[in-house]
Amino acid sequence: MGTLKLKNISKSFGNVEVLRDISLEVADGEFVIFVGPSGCGKSTLLRIIAGLEDATKGEVIIDGQMVNHLGAADRGISMVFQSYALYPHMTVEANMGLGLKQAKTPKAEIKARVTKAANMLELTPLLNRRPAELSGGQRQRVAIGRSIVREPKIFLFDEPLSNLDAALRVNTRIEIANLHNSLNSSMIYVTHDQVEAMTLADKIVVLHDGKIEQIGHPIELYNHPCNMFVAGFIGSPKMNFFDADKLDVKNAITVGVRPEHIKIDAKQGDYECEITYVEHLGSDSNLYLTHPKLGAFTVRVFGQVAYARGETLHASLLKESMHKFDEHENVITDI
Amino acid sequence: MTPKIKTIRWHIPLLLLPAVIIYSAIMIFPLLATLNLSFFNVEEGKQVFVGIANYIVLFGNEIYSEKFWNALGNNAYFFMIHMLVQNPLGIILAAMLSSKKLRFTAFYRTAIFIPAILSFVIVGFVWKLILSPLWGIAPDLLDMIGLKSLFLPWLGKEAYALTTISLISVWQYIGIPMMLIYAALLSIPEEVVEAAECDGITGSSLFWKIKLPLILPSIGIISILTFVGNFNAFDLIYATQGALGGPGFTTDILGTLLYRTFFGFQLQLGDLYAGSTLATVMFFIILAGVCGYLFGVQNRLRRYQF
Numbered sequence: 179m180g181t182l183k184l185k186n187i188s189k190s191f192g193n194v195e196v197l198r199d200i201s202l203e204v205a206d207g208e209f210v211i212f213v214g215p216s217g218c219g220k221s222t223l224l225r226i227i228a229g230l231e232d233a234t235k236g237e238v239i240i241d242g243q244m245v246n247h248l249g250a251a252d253r254g255i256s257m258v259f260q261s262y263a264l265y266p267h268m269t270v271e272a273n274m275g276l277g278l279k280q281a282k283t284p285k286a287e288i289k290a291r292v293t294k295a296a297n298m299l300e301l302t303p304l305l306n307r308r309p310a311e312l313s314g315g316q317r318q319r320v321a322i323g324r325s326i327v328r329e330p331k332i333f334l335f336d337e338p339l340s341n342l343d344a345a346l347r348v349n350t351r352i353e354i355a356n357l358h359n360s361l362n363s364s365m366i367y368v369t370h371d372q373v374e375a376m377t378l379a380d381k382i383v384v385l386h387d388g389k390i391e392q393i394g395h396p397i398e399l400y401n402h403p404c405n406m407f408v409a410g411f412i413g414s415p416k417m418n419f420f421d422a423d424k425l426d427v428k429n430a431i432t433v434g435v436r437p438e439h440i441k442i443d444a445k446q447g448d449y450e451c452e453i454t455y456v457e458h459l460g461s462d463s464n465l466y467l468t469h470p471k472l473g474a475f476t477v478r479v480f481g482q483v484a485y486a487r488g489e490t491l492h493a494s495l496l497k498e499s500m501h502k503f504d505e506h507e508n509v510i511t512d513i
Numbered sequence: 514m515t516p517k518i519k520t521i522r523w524h525i526p527l528l529l530l531p532a533v534i535i536y537s538a539i540m541i542f543p544l545l546a547t548l549n550l551s552f553f554n555v556e557e558g559k560q561v562f563v564g565i566a567n568y569i570v571l572f573g574n575e576i577y578s579e580k581f582w583n584a585l586g587n588n589a590y591f592f593m594i595h596m597l598v599q600n601p602l603g604i605i606l607a608a609m610l611s612s613k614k615l616r617f618t619a620f621y622r623t624a625i626f627i628p629a630i631l632s633f634v635i636v637g638f639v640w641k642l643i644l645s646p647l648w649g650i651a652p653d654l655l656d657m658i659g660l661k662s663l664f665l666p667w668l669g670k671e672a673y674a675l676t677t678i679s680l681i682s683v684w685q686y687i688g689i690p691m692m693l694i695y696a697a698l699l700s701i702p703e704e705v706v707e708a709a710e711c712d713g714i715t716g717s718s719l720f721w722k723i724k725l726p727l728i729l730p731s732i733g734i735i736s737i738l739t740f741v742g743n744f745n746a747f748d749l750i751y752a753t754q755g756a757l758g759g760p761g762f763t764t765d766i767l768g769t770l771l772y773r774t775f776f777g778f779q780l781q782l783g784d785l786y787a788g789s790t791l792a793t794v795m796f797f798i799i800l801a802g803v804c805g806y807l808f809g810v811q812n813r814l815r816r817y818q819f
């Protein structure tokens with residue numbers, strides 16, 4: 179079991195309110211990802227769940243039990259830090275086994291659990307090395323191993339991949355996904371990275387300025403963002419926002435259209451635009467266009483294009499994939 | 514294959530030159546001159562080469578050797594007290610200072626460090642006054658808690674003088690190991706400590722299992738600094754007990770012995786050659802200690818990158 183419930187969590191550092199009234203439920207075995215811009219309180223929330231920081235208000239409930247008063251070690255959680263945070267003076271094996279040793283687990287069992295985790299993460303040949311003798315990716319695997327060994331109810335990850343290079347990040351991401359499949363425990367994961375969030379999560383929690391903006395399945399957030407912040411945050415390149423009256427859309431203040439929902443054509447279309455910049459990514463291309471009335475916006479097309487800067491192009495916005503927002507930046511659902 | 518052209522890179526020696534000159538002038542040359550002088554003596558008003566005769570006198574002649582071994586023994590005791598009291602206490606103070614729950618840390622840090630920047634003359638004099646049986650405040654303070662019977666003229670008793678002096682020196686210099694350890698403790702990343710917290714390691718086991726191993730290199734450095742400082746010590750004893758290392762030479766250490774031998778004191782005449790000999794011996798004692806540390810201990814201490 180590993181369920182988590184946050185009830186009206188608030189946190190202030192002095193006068194600064196960092197988290198405001200956060201309520202959230204994580205089901206057993208769920209993979210939940212916190213995303214949000216830098217400084218929005220993701221790490222703070224994770225640390226409150228871990229017990230490294232006390233909430234100013236609210237309750238943390240793990241498996242139905244209120245754990246506010248419990249220390250980090252007694253909550254049945256384990257945390258993987260961005261900077262790995264391995265013990266530099268211990269071997270990989272000792273690093274992984276220290277928590278169990280502290281809890282007076284029998285030696286044979288420690289050995290068995292460490293061996294199992296090491297096999298799972300392919301760390302067996304490295305067990306006698308020290309952290310300084312490992313590469314960044316290996317260190318991160320040791321840090322993950324250290325948390326597996328403790329068999330926690332809930333795994334917490336704070337941007338575990340951000341110190342790794344791109345290729346390694348993809349590999350480790352897949353490893354974490356596999357790990358989640360095989361362990362079937364609940365995981366809470368903080369990231370900046372869109373791709374990580376979209377690919378790993380069962381549920382994404384979008385945080386902004388210490389508040390939850392929206393919670394939902396990745397595709398749901400992509401298709402039905404509940405406000406302009408989420409709409410702009412999920413998806414890359416960012417959603418384009420236009421003034422509703424410029425597009426002659428009634429009953430809305432702002433209209434959002436994703437770059438991939440704009441059709442382009444060399445000869446015909448609703449808006450004649452100039453190309454200001456083209457990004458060729460190989461598998462797809464991003465075109466940056468300007469229109470005298472609409473202003474600048476981005477279009478994403480699949481595959482490669484032969485357009486170049488300075489050329490003119492006709493763009494048409496797909497009516498059925500428009501998102502409409504009211505004056506409070508909240509989405510308007512058509513009735 | 515490209516032909517190897519050997520060019521002398523003149524800028525390297527040129528840039529090193531000023532430092533080498535200054536260092537030689539104020540360190541190497543006096544050292545060598547002292548070494549050299551220890552092989553000479555005066556016979557019939559003229560300086561003559563006597564080989565190791567001075568050393569034979571220092572270790573063979575009872576008057577000299579007894580004083581020398583006494584001073585060396587006292588010095589070793591002086592060092593031991595520092596290692597047993599100053600350094601562990603410094604570590605404890607640093608651990609307390611680095612605790613987040615403690616308030617006014619800046620005040621404590623400064624207060625504890627201030628004696629280290631006081632002149633030894635002031636420290637020696639102040640403690641002489643404090644401990645004086647006649648007008649010191651120590652007897653009165655003990656009286657206030659009803660322990661006056663415990664008071665002894667610690668600096669004047671042969672049995673206690675060296676310990677007392679050592680503790681005064683500990684009092685004066687404890688800020689230095691404290692600061693070094695404090696800096697080392699602060700350099701341990703917060704996340705490592707938090708990871709330990711998640712592993713259930715808190716309080717004293719956090720200190721013993723995580724922090725102490727990580728500050729061992731700093732403790733090594735402190736030990737060697739203490740060693741060099743103690744075997745070169747002179748000033749505090751001179752200020753408190755005088756050059757004779759009284760009472761009855763019980764606080765005589767190598768520094769005070771060297772002072773008397775070199776410059777003379779009261780009826781004893783200064784002897785340049787015996788003084789040089791003693792200085793050379795001291796140099797090699799310290800050199801041996803430092804080398805023993807560098808090759809024996811330092812190699813085994815790992816420095817950790819975080």
Ligand SMILES: Nc1ncnc2c1ncn2[C@@H]1O[C@H](COP(=O)(O)OP(=O)(O)OP(=O)(O)O)[C@@H](O)[C@H]1O
Binds near residue numbers: 223
């Ligand atoms: N110990 C602290 N004292 C005071 N303010 C803090 C403290 N820790 C965090 N904050 C503030 O709380 C806010 C949220 O910090 P937090 O580390 O949770 O952000 P984050 O969402 O994890 O950002 P990032 O994505 O950059 O890691 C920030 O504005 C930060 O300045």
Ligand SMILES: [Mg+2]
Binds near residue numbers: 220221222
């Ligand atoms: Mg963070």
